Amino acid sequence: MSVTKRVLASEVGEHVGREVTISGWLHRKRELKSVSFAIVRDRSGLAQAVFPGGMIDVPEETVVKVSGLVKASTQAPGGAELTEPVLTMLSGPAEPPPFDLYRPTVTATLPTVLDYAPTTLRHPLLSAGLRIAAASEAGFRAVMESRDFTEIHTPKIVGSATESGANVFAIDYFGKPAFLAQSPQFYKQAMVGVFERVYEVGPVFRAEPHDTARHLAQYTSLDAEFGFITDHFDVMAMLREAIAGMVDGVTARALPSVELLGVRLPKVPDEIPYLDFAEAQELIASMAGWDPRGEPDLSPADERWLCEWAEREHGSEFLFVPGFPTAKRPFYTHQDPARPGYTRSFDLLFRGLELVTGGQRLHDHADYLAALAARGADQAPYASYLQVFSHGMPPHGGFAIGLERWTARLTGAANLRQVTAFPRDLHRLAP
């Protein structure tokens, strides 16, 4: 048996005329009359070994090592194949997966894919979304680090369900009631007081009682928050950098997955166009055939129409809508001093849907007290949060990007579960 060092499947073509060993999963075997092919899958892709004949007595998905002499072959993946191969099993013979992983399309239903995720995610079409997610995150981090943001990790267990009040998971915390954090919002704001610019990548939890394609009980949030801004336009400019970095990350690290899925990457304009919320409603009222004025939020139809408009008028798949009404925004949102009832917050729309929400936050202690009073909310549950603002906080703002939402939107996945390794929802707690 060969003791040559392992090469990756993608490297086989560089070794024509030499003996190499490849290792991976027996992706597919094709047994013809006079010759058989074993196609091996590893993290880099596929490589083929050709056997003189007979059966390959190993089930697909078994982990194998194959040594052989590399010969050029125009019909093999990568333009070369292993000949005179010796195949060794590195695992026991694999049980058949729930569907044939070597077929070019996924023939199983989403529930089957999810029930058997550790196996089904091996299908290149199903892992591609996760590769694109990882590459997006790397791109996000690169931008944050280059802009002098400090990475933080904040508590996922909190003492009060303050941020939205609803849809929280309750925990038994050493006999005391506690909750899973719905976002790092309060902590990232606090840490602006320490580092000025902070970001966090971590899980957030929503006890979403509806079983929809757009919600998960746990998702990965890319959070950023920074101080010494003029207003929310500074936040929008930084978000534009982050999104551009995510596209760059995907381009640099996950192009094979992009091509496999047929993803069209968006061009992020140097300046993403924006349309004020109230103006957007006016425009829709005058041009779209319905009248959204008076509504405190954009409807799905509004979002679709505005994206078409931005594409048409500005050639942009992205559109900022700043100036949302106060009614639908959390209490910490900075008011627009010039327009009572409106805020310095925004949505970023992308391909017909809301992608990110962000804005400037309040920073003065007195403004927080007034905002809570205006909503008739008790100060007590917010005590440790309010404390932050009595000790000097700069004008600041930020945003949160849902990694799964971004990845789904980019890849065209209709359901967030298609781009989440082991999703959690109303019905799903395993695997």
Added chain:
Amino acid sequence: MSVTKRVLASEVGEHVGREVTISGWLHRKRELKSVSFAIVRDRSGLAQAVFPGGMIDVPEETVVKVSGLVKASTQAPGGAELTEPVLTMLSGPAEPPPFDLYRPTVTATLPTVLDYAPTTLRHPLLSAGLRIAAASEAGFRAVMESRDFTEIHTPKIVGSATESGANVFAIDYFGKPAFLAQSPQFYKQAMVGVFERVYEVGPVFRAEPHDTARHLAQYTSLDAEFGFITDHFDVMAMLREAIAGMVDGVTARALPSVELLGVRLPKVPDEIPYLDFAEAQELIASMAGWDPRGEPDLSPADERWLCEWAEREHGSEFLFVPGFPTAKRPFYTHQDPARPGYTRSFDLLFRGLELVTGGQRLHDHADYLAALAARGADQAPYASYLQVFSHGMPPHGGFAIGLERWTARLTGAANLRQVTAFPRDLHRLAP
């Protein structure tokens, strides 16, 4: 008032002879008879403005903007200071912090520091550890990415408390019992089947009922797992790369914090020395004055002695101890085929204490069934985990580095809470 663009405190010295604006917290004011100084702190450090005289009528920690003409001054931080300054408040006047943040030492007790963390962490000595943690994590990621590991995010809510069975937090999951994940162990192993090499940085949760300096209810785990290894020595080699990368990350990104804390960074040897567990016990028995043989684990005294030995014999602050007995290792640990009762797992010791645990895992389905049977454990709770190994898994292994533990060990912090922004423990659920 000046409309010049903001420069950072650390950049003031580059602008001698020019008008600049700095923004930050009023770190300290010094009011002398004929002249007053305002020292401003921002994310880059300190800068000084000199006022012709009189009081600075703004409390410390208030957020301010100061514009002025930069003049060289040997006594100012960075060798320059702002003269003829105009100071504007960007926040309301700050309440006094629980202790003077401008003093070179921290005069408050740890409980006070933690109770008022959003404010106290502004003290440069207290934020330095968090900067070192962030830099370490960046270094870890750089190594993982360069070695072709894919970043993953796995569920923090799990359906059964299988990994250790004890010390789990219970959740009400839509009316069903669930638990917070104690580690991503099962999921990272499953994802080796998809990507071969994976890593995750995320929170893990332990309902630790003891109030010690070494335990937190939530900490950040740097997890790696990879396939196609020969044995645990491949895992040790990869861990060595990760640790070296973390030191490099700190060197590249957090040197001012290292200097501020007086941290001595370790040299990571090209090959970290190792001493087999049984041999280590023999050595201790023959040289140290006590006899640990027969114990299934290293005692704190053993760990200290072995680190002194490694320093003396090999000039290394790191020592691997491979070959731990089966008794103290989890059921998924790979046995040493040559030595019944011993495993292919290891500890990494650093400066007198265990820093990381890792090893090769079982990869054959039949071995898992045998391992559970040998412990008298029921298979049912492990069903979705065991499923992974029936579909072809390569020999694999990994490790998990506790970010807070690493940072504490590096900085000499006696308590993990000193290097955690908002620690969670038996008594602490806020801020």
